[in-house]
Amino acid sequence: MSIRFAVLGAGRIGQVHAKAVSSVNGATLVAIADPVAAAAHHIRDTYGCDIRSIDMILTSDDVDAVIICTPTDTHADLIERFIKAGKAVFCEKPVDLDVARARKVVDTVVAENGLLMVGFQRRFDPDFMALKQAIDEGVIGEVEMVTLTSRDPGAPPVDYIKRSGGIFRDMTIHDFDVARWLLGEEVTSVQAAASVLTDPAIKELGDYDSVNVILMTASGKQCTINNTRRATYGYDQRIEVHGSKGSVSAENHRESRIEIANGAGYTRPPLLNFFMSRYTAAYANEIASFVDAIANGTPTKTTGMDGLKALELADAALKSAQTGQAVSLA
Amino acid sequence: MSIRFAVLGAGRIGQVHAKAVSSVNGATLVAIADPVAAAAHHIRDTYGCDIRSIDMILTSDDVDAVIICTPTDTHADLIERFIKAGKAVFCEKPVDLDVARARKVVDTVVAENGLLMVGFQRRFDPDFMALKQAIDEGVIGEVEMVTLTSRDPGAPPVDYIKRSGGIFRDMTIHDFDVARWLLGEEVTSVQAAASVLTDPAIKELGDYDSVNVILMTASGKQCTINNTRRATYGYDQRIEVHGSKGSVSAENHRESRIEIANGAGYTRPPLLNFFMSRYTAAYANEIASFVDAIANGTPTKTTGMDGLKALELADAALKSAQTGQAVSLA
Amino acid sequence: MSIRFAVLGAGRIGQVHAKAVSSVNGATLVAIADPVAAAAHHIRDTYGCDIRSIDMILTSDDVDAVIICTPTDTHADLIERFIKAGKAVFCEKPVDLDVARARKVVDTVVAENGLLMVGFQRRFDPDFMALKQAIDEGVIGEVEMVTLTSRDPGAPPVDYIKRSGGIFRDMTIHDFDVARWLLGEEVTSVQAAASVLTDPAIKELGDYDSVNVILMTASGKQCTINNTRRATYGYDQRIEVHGSKGSVSAENHRESRIEIANGAGYTRPPLLNFFMSRYTAAYANEIASFVDAIANGTPTKTTGMDGLKALELADAALKSAQTGQAVSLA
Amino acid sequence: MSIRFAVLGAGRIGQVHAKAVSSVNGATLVAIADPVAAAAHHIRDTYGCDIRSIDMILTSDDVDAVIICTPTDTHADLIERFIKAGKAVFCEKPVDLDVARARKVVDTVVAENGLLMVGFQRRFDPDFMALKQAIDEGVIGEVEMVTLTSRDPGAPPVDYIKRSGGIFRDMTIHDFDVARWLLGEEVTSVQAAASVLTDPAIKELGDYDSVNVILMTASGKQCTINNTRRATYGYDQRIEVHGSKGSVSAENHRESRIEIANGAGYTRPPLLNFFMSRYTAAYANEIASFVDAIANGTPTKTTGMDGLKALELADAALKSAQTGQAVSLA
Incomplete structure (x- = not known):
């Protein structure tokens, strides 16, 4: 069957x-x-x-x-x-x-x-699932602060960016979903800052390439998201969750697990450079x-409502970045 | 002499x-x-x-x-x-x-x-000095994003907090100074979120124990600061600076450099638990x-003007946390 | 086709x-x-x-x-x-x-x-292949010292051990092959020490559970192999190669890439516990x-001659462990 | 007083x-x-x-x-x-x-x-003391295998080597002492291999620059020592102790705790390059x-008898390296 x-x-x-x-x-x-x-x-x-x-x-x-x-x-x-x-x-x-x-x-x-x-x-990545499981098992107590670092190796083509809805709806949207998943409460306030640091072409499109976001829930839990479209060392995908009894974090995936030591120091390979190889298992x-x-x-584990909520957060972040004001969500 | x-x-x-x-x-x-x-x-x-x-x-x-x-x-x-x-x-x-x-x-x-x-x-900590030197030598290119994580093992006594001026002026002030030092440009906009997650007594004093701050400079460089008054694993002091050519970070100091492996996994000791032992060399x-x-x-390397500027950022952060609005600095 | x-x-x-x-x-x-x-x-x-x-x-x-x-x-x-x-x-x-x-x-x-x-x-493990490639590209100069650490989570059943030919022919044989692969020269002398530390039943069979081996080539390159049948933290598989210009090492595979921090310290999960999951890609x-x-x-990359040579090293190691004398190979 | x-x-x-x-x-x-x-x-x-x-x-x-x-x-x-x-x-x-x-x-x-x-x-190094304390507290159960890696950044001057008594008495002697300290039993058998890989001048003096040693105690505990006179990445000083319930290791000391990430990978600084800076606290x-x-x-914690025992092990190792035979100690 x-x-x-x-x-x-x-x-x-x-x-x-x-x-x-x-x-x-x-x-x-x-x-x-x-x-x-x-x-x-x-x-x-x-x-x-x-x-x-x-x-x-x-x-x-x-x-x-x-x-x-x-x-x-x-x-x-x-x-x-x-x-x-x-x-x-x-x-x-x-x-x-x-x-x-x-x-x-x-x-x-x-x-x-x-x-x-x-x-x-991302909710199906084995490492992030292990992190979530640790939280659910109470290992870090009550969740207080979530820190998400998501950095792309490079910006997508300008044509893609034009139709993407902007960095918040295209890239940060994944982090908004992860934030909701890990906070375990709905976000009630969004603050965001955004600028263009990597490519003036992105500015001409009215989009951003470098953003930081703070999310807050009704009980005061907070989450920060750091995004940039350029990371020379690869596709950077990190999560850290701080709680009342401890913290749990998930580290990046490298090209291999070797390390070379010489007069210049100890060097490990850069990160996997592409979201498909990074998230193959996911x-x-x-x-x-x-x-x-x-x-x-x-029910499915990520629903249409999850898609909608993440999109609402993206819109709120864009508005906050443009106005400097925190945006409230009901 | x-x-x-x-x-x-x-x-x-x-x-x-x-x-x-x-x-x-x-x-x-x-x-x-x-x-x-x-x-x-x-x-x-x-x-x-x-x-x-x-x-x-x-x-x-x-x-x-x-x-x-x-x-x-x-x-x-x-x-x-x-x-x-x-x-x-x-x-x-x-x-x-x-x-x-x-x-x-x-x-x-x-x-x-x-x-x-x-x-x-903190500007005199050997690791942070090495990090700053790498930046000054151009190793990471142009500074774009600074991420500061500063978490105290536990809150100071209530009597201390009363006279402290609040978390932004007492604790985050160090991060404001480090941010200015590393950004290499003055901050022009401050956004902050703050809540009380560890102790209701702190709320009664009108203070916070958990804060996130976003700083922005005129050219669009950004810095985030994450503070909490409670970290069960010790005195957490991390810096990460992301630039156009790469990133540089400084890791924490542990009680010792040993690691124990057994059926529960691989465990390294918690962090040094006190600012004095952590910053002895500094x-x-x-x-x-x-x-x-x-x-x-x-001239001294940290002047009265540095003290004043950090204080202004603290005041701006407090105002932003209270109003939800980004606070501009001339 | x-x-x-x-x-x-x-x-x-x-x-x-x-x-x-x-x-x-x-x-x-x-x-x-x-x-x-x-x-x-x-x-x-x-x-x-x-x-x-x-x-x-x-x-x-x-x-x-x-x-x-x-x-x-x-x-x-x-x-x-x-x-x-x-x-x-x-x-x-x-x-x-x-x-x-x-x-x-x-x-x-x-x-x-x-x-x-x-x-x-093991020659087909992606990390070990990356390590070998680094050596072949001259990154560490001339190979001088190879250090192999191979530890099983636990001993196989007594019935298996009986027919296994003993630890050198059953377990160390993989390390002998890796040693030949990485040294790039044939081994001319074998010294070994062996004892039983985990289970008296292994002693009764005349076998060992804890061995150290030193291999030497004609030009003086050396390799040490450390084996034990019991590692509480999982299936431990490490390689370190020291050369004239630097070293290269390959680290273990853990159950996941998370880390938990609390008052007991920073804990990462134990290693994958089984050779099949550890070497799936290989x-x-x-x-x-x-x-x-x-x-x-x-030609195949691992030939019958490779199998024979590894077996000869196993026999030599057993003889050295029993007699205390270095065993020469032509 | x-x-x-x-x-x-x-x-x-x-x-x-x-x-x-x-x-x-x-x-x-x-x-x-x-x-x-x-x-x-x-x-x-x-x-x-x-x-x-x-x-x-x-x-x-x-x-x-x-x-x-x-x-x-x-x-x-x-x-x-x-x-x-x-x-x-x-x-x-x-x-x-x-x-x-x-x-x-x-x-x-x-x-x-x-x-x-x-x-x-070395017995007074804070990290090694923490490692020893963990052993004494039973954290790893019964000690079974000790692995010592001691590598000098470079060979001392030829004039020094001439009067040094050779690598086993000059350099490995520290490892022999550490081995005795950690094994908790006297060594009864010594096997060693030695060669010259870094400088023919050392060979002319009849000395070695690259050695591996296996020590065994009466109860079958083993220790391996790996020494070389040349490590391009600094003064390499590692200890790993494997026991019935787990392992404990001590990692090296770097010049600083920073890490730089870019297209070449993640690089941490080389090790402290000199025994005096490495062992300042010790x-x-x-x-x-x-x-x-x-x-x-x-009594003093390292006695004349400790000095004598380490010297006996050095002599035994030299003899084993020269003859290929395990040397027994009463």
């Missing part, structure tokens, strides 16, 4: 998910859809699935679930169509760049009693979790 | 400085002043100096310099009196809890052409630097 | 290799052989291959290569039979516990112009390397 | 001890002796002591204890003379390069009921321990 999948979009993240589906127990890849023939062929040839159009998949009886890896501006419509067609839906973040539109999607999913999972893969765990939810009829 | 010192105040920080004076080349401890006889006797007996009143020291021809370790509310007056008496003055932070009063002190020092050093010992270097400035007629 | 494989033996290491064959590009699992039906069925059902007897596989035209995962005392015969049948052969270490028998196998492979790879998976790389050798007609 | 000291020999180690005596509570530096006037003057001027000849010190009523920092070939005679004169004696290692002569010294000390401390400063603790022993009439 394997769950039968179609993947919409055969780009690089589509390939990651196609591979995950193929290797997870209890899942089968049935179809791939992509207007770019070569991309679709590659997945078909690698995993032995059909190529179908999105419309065909919508009416395919042999497809139980879809994974949406198409451009962001198609997400909301596709989620609604497939949820209404009775398919389980996994969608890469964000649901939509517009909060109102995203909220409507979430409402639709509820109305249709559908199953939607939003792709926040992407596989994420799809396995989605398969579990479908198979067992349980 | 040794510089002849008197230490005002024989409390724990007075003892630290008395020891430093006694061990630094080119300095001699001549006198100690303290209304508590036992404390003064202890220093006299340990280092072989006189016991004198503050008024006597003021007119002592055999005293070239004083180190002010008396309660905070006496600092401003004592600095002015000793500067006018022609003595070189080292004063523990803060110059005063009131910005206007501190500014007047700085003006007096300038008018009298006096030599004042304010005790920001305190000695600080006094040596003061002696150098006196002997060579050069 | 996929290489078609049969796996002989469906025990735990057989399962590892079956999985590797199934996931490596250019390889196909055709058949599994095991007298235990349940074990064979499990692999058949998981990977969709046939179940065949060893004799059937020997004459199967649709099998290009076999992986021998049967008990040690069957290795030599099976290698010879399959080499003579024209199959490429991968065999788990050791070729045989008897040097003379192993040498005869190596001679047979040469006479038949066969392709034999012996399973020394096992996959090893089979990929074998497939490459077959496909390209190139 | 301060213990009054004279230091014999004003070379670099004499200066270290003169400084230690001057700073330790309960000790006073009374006199320095050295045929080189400038060296003696330096210590006199720095610490305000007399300059006296060795013969004068021998009969000085105001000297309770001497610290012998003269050339090795004078140690034995000086110890005997000062012990007979009723002075407490601290002597730098070795007592003598000849075991028989050293044994005679030990006998004399016993016969005279004298107090002799031999300078094995030298001070050592003299404080000697002062305690004198003041309290208790």
Whole structure:
């Protein structure tokens, strides 16, 4: 009784998910859809699935679930169509760049009693899961301060940035989700500072490349997020959670575990440089979790509401960075 | 031609400085002043100096310099009196809890052409000096983001907190000074969040125990400061500076360099638990630097103006935490 | 043009290799052989291959290569039979516990112009490969001293030890191979010390659980090996190579990359506790390397001669431990 | 009631001890002796002591204890003379390069009921003391394997090596003492391998620069020692002790605690490069321990017998390296 999948979009993240589906127990890849023939062929040839159009998949009886890896501006419509067609839906973040539109999607999913999972893969990283488990087991007592450091090796192309919704909605959104996950309380106040330090082209687009955010909850728990689009030493992904009884942190992933010592000192390799290699295990765990939810009829671990909440925090942070004022969330 | 010192105040920080004076080349401890006889006797007996009143020291021809370790509310007056008496003055932070009063002190020092050093010992910590040197040598390129983590093992007594001026002026003030030192530009905007998470008594005093601050300079460089009054694992003092070409960080000091491995994992000892043991070398270097400035007629490395600027940042942070608004500094 | 494989033996290491064959590009699992039906069925059902007897596989035209995962005392015969049948052969270490028998196998492979790879998976571990690459690139200059630390979490069952050939042939043999690989010269002298510290039952069998070995090459390069059958903190696998220009080391693999700080100190998780999880990537790389050798007609990276040489070192170490004398190898 | 000291020999180690005596509570530096006037003057001027000849010190009523920092070939005679004169004696290692002569010294000390401390400063290093304390508290259970890594940054001058007694008596002797301290049992068997890898001049002297040693006790505990005269990354001093319940290790001391991250990786500074800076605290603790022993009439923590035992192990190691045979000690 394997769950039968179609993947919409055969780009690089589509390939990651196609591979995950193929290797997870209890899942089968049935179809791939992509207007770019070569991309679709590659997945078909690698995993032995059909190529179908999105419309065909919508009416395919042999497809139980879809994974949406198409451009962001198609997400909301596709989620609604497939949820209404009775398919389980996994969608890469964000649901939509517009909060109102995203909220409507979430409402639709509820109305249709559908199953939607939003792709926040960091929650499925084995190290971050171990960190969360330590917190849940009470090892550090009550959570008080969360410190998130997320730095990209380099900025994406200008064309990508134009359509990205800006750094808060594109990059920090992952940290907003992690913050909510770890704080265990909703955020009630957002302060943010933002500037452009790496590339004037980003400034011309009205976006930022360097941001710091402070989140506060009703009980006074705090979280800081540090983002930059340029880290020469690789893809920097760190979490530290400080609590009443102690702290727990998760360290980065390096290219290898060797160290070289000589007159210049002791040198370990730089970090993995790409989010796909850094989060390989997380992407596989994420799809396995989605398969579990479908198979067992349980809620997904990252819901449409999680996607919406993270987006609201992104909007609040942008507003705070622009006005200098803390933005309150109900 | 040794510089002849008197230490005002024989409390724990007075003892630290008395020891430093006694061990630094080119300095001699001549006198100690303290209304508590036992404390003064202890220093006299340990280092072989006189016991004198503050008024006597003021007119002592055999005293070239004083180190002010008396309660905070006496600092401003004592600095002015000793500067006018022609003595070189080292004063523990803060110059005063009131910005206007501190500014007047700085003006007096300038008018009298006096030599004042304010005790920001972290600039003299060997590791932080090595970090600063790496920055100055261009190792990380242009400084972009500074991250300061300063956590006390536990809150001071309530009586101390009452007279402390609050966490920003008492604890974060050190981080404000380090931030200015490392950013290399004056801060133009301050955002802060603050809450009470460790002890309701602190809330009753109108103070905070958990704060996060974002500083921004005119060119967009940013700094975050994370403070809490409770860290179960010791006195946590970390710096990380991110730049255009790389990052540099300084790690904590542990009780020892051993590690124990067993079924529970790999355990290294907690951090040194007290600012005096953590900054032993920094305190000695600080006094040596003061002696150098006196002997060579050069400016001190941490001036009255540094003390004033840090205090202004503390006031701005407090205001931001209370109002939610970013506070601009000219 | 996929290489078609049969796996002989469906025990735990057989399962590892079956999985590797199934996931490596250019390889196909055709058949599994095991007298235990349940074990064979499990692999058949998981990977969709046939179940065949060893004799059937020997004459199967649709099998290009076999992986021998049967008990040690069957290795030599099976290698010879399959080499003579024209199959490429991968065999788990050791070729045989008897040097003379192993040498005869190596001679047979040469006479038949066969392709034999012996399973020394450590050479294929990504970290150790990175370490070796650094050496080959001259990063540490001339290799002078190799230090190998290999400690098992716990001793195998007494029944296993009885048939194992003793700690030098069963456990240290991996280190002997790594030593030869890293020294880049053949060993000419072996000194060893051995004792029983963890379990008297091991002493009764005439075996050891705690050994140290010193290897020396003709040019004076040295290697030490430290083995014990009990490490409470997990499966300890470290390499350090000291050279004329510097050192390079490879660190252990932990259960996760988190660290917990509290009053007891800073604790990271224990090491992965099992050779299969520690060397998952190595096992996959090893089979990929074998497939490459077959496909390209190139020699295997670990040959029958490597298996023989490691066995000779094991015999020499045992003799040295028993007599206290250094044992010379031609 | 301060213990009054004279230091014999004003070379670099004499200066270290003169400084230690001057700073330790309960000790006073009374006199320095050295045929080189400038060296003696330096210590006199720095610490305000007399300059006296060795013969004068021998009969000085105001000297309770001497610290012998003269050339090795004078140690034995000086110890005997000062012990007979009723002075407490601290002597730098070795007592003598000849075991028989050293044994005679030990006998004399016993016969005279004298107090002799031999300078094995590593036992007084704060980290190694913390490691030893962990062992004594049972944290790792029963000690099974000790691993000592001691590597000098560079070889001493050829003239020094000529008179040094060879690497085992000059360099490894410290490790032999540490081994005995940590094993908690006397060594009964020594195996060693030695070669010359860094400088042919060392070979011409009949000495070695690269050695590995295995020590075994009657109960089967083992210790390995790895020495080389060249480590490009600094003065490498590591200890690891493996026990029935876990392991404990002590890590190196770096020039500072900073780390730089960039495209080349993460780099920490090299190690402290000189035994005096590495063991600054150990030298001070050592003299404080000697002062305690004198003041309290208790045995010294490193005795003449410790010096003798370490020398016997050095001789055994040399013999084993030359013959290839394990050398037994009664």
